[in-house]
Amino acid sequence: MNEARITTRRSSCDVDLHQWVDITVSGKTVRALRGEPLASALMAAGFVTMRHTLKTGAPRGMYCGMGICFECLVKLNGQGFVRACMAKVEPGLEVEMGEDER
């Protein structure tokens, strides 16, 4: 299921990081490139919505991509909330976020 999404959003030819690793996103296994920003891995796998706001429950995703806006906050096991655009993919990473995906 995630394979198809990877091929639709990722054109891996222009990436100089080659090592594929598995991470877990809300219980699902997702293939990602070691060292890439976590936000890229999430977007590639179709997880565009990364959280919901506390006040109104509105969906949010990566906006600035450079650690300024904090919209891409996701929960990493053992590390608490991090900005997905600043966190780097490591094998076995476990990410918890809003149930919304496409």
Next chain:
Amino acid sequence: MSADPNASLTVDLAIVGGGPAGAAAAIAAAELGLKCLIVERSGSLGGQIVGVQSRKSGARREQDVERTEALCRRLNGSGVELITGATVWNVEPSQVLHLVRGSSHHRVTCHALLVATGARERPMPFAGWTLPGVMTCGAAQRLTAQSGVVPGNRVLVAGRGPLLLRAAAELIEAGVHVVAMVEATGVTHLAVNGLRTLAGSTDRARQAGRYARRLLGAGVPMLFGHVVVEAGGDGPVEWATIAPLDRGSRPVRDRKRSMPVDAICVSNGLEPNIELFQALGCELVYDVEAQAFFPRHDEALRTSVPWVYAAGEVTGIGGAPKSLIEGEIAGIQAALGLGAVQEENVAIRLRKLVRQRRKRLRQARSVDHAYVGPDLYLRIADPDTLACRCEEITLGELRAAVLEGNGFPRDAKLRTRIGMGICQGRMCLTTLYQELASGVHHPSLQMEPIRVRPPLEPVPLGQLAELVTSDSDTETVA
């Protein structure tokens, strides 16, 4: 040494920001004998201009990107110390910086400090701009450049300013399917005001022509004098509505049209990262034309705090060529200030650099004049549009607070909680300042920016408690 909690790194010149300005300053200052350290927030040198570029070997490189990359390569073997992936979370008036890098903490004492923290993309509020899938052009470019991931399969590029066309062209080159480029500035405005810019810089004219041809070649419609008025979707963005602007810069209601999209990449120009200057107590000045606060500085790039210099986008948005010149000036000035070099030995070089800088400043101003101002989207936005994304405060609520208040930013903050969210105001205070500057209450030149407090960037609480100083993660580029 790393086990000693009192150990600290001492340098002549600490440089925060490893972009074009920081790299140029390090090389200039190191050549004049200063011991330099660059603290870079991301994992690598080069700044945003390099970070958004594809690393594919055959990818086209603009001259400013190539020059910046060449400079970063020259740092190898220059003896300049480099700490990447580190943020400055606090500063002390005793010229001490506190850095956090992963799980380690650094204390840096410096005799001079150059803040070259660059710029970020300005907020561009419109109905639906908080939906997932709406992102800055820079965010989309970093996705494609760093991971080969496209922001979506049907992408609208919208906004205003000189970066929009470049971003659209580079996204297309990276394989993104762009459905249209929507530039708020009309062709007449661009033609009348842009002619002087192009006459002053044939390079820029050629560059713009190349970008436009790339869009034409890809069959991407370029809609000038148009704006995106709304984005919608159940979850991530699914559609966008665009409209042409009338002569009064208002969207024409009965000529709105909607299109299916799964991503919108926006660009509303840049604003400087000024938070470190604020923490250092540097005086800031609101530039009414640029609609942003900048640190007050002189031609030697000294700020109001004697040991602090400013270079690059933080002194005024002007692109990498201006940043490279300013970095060199600041590096030389720091060496002069610390007595590492005699004035007569660098006077000719400095005079030439200052002349080049003035020329770049004039060019930057005329480029700005070619486009409609950064408040265009703010003026046409619906009152229900969110001004503050963190605290979910609408423009209407903000305007009411500004009207009822005494005109000071702090007053509006206390009334609405704007700027009190997790982004610490980086996504909304510009909007507040623009509203105040356009209002009747307070002459904008007297406007005081809202203060910043440490930590300037989030730091895990455990680390604050430990405050372990370690030099073990410092690496010398060799």
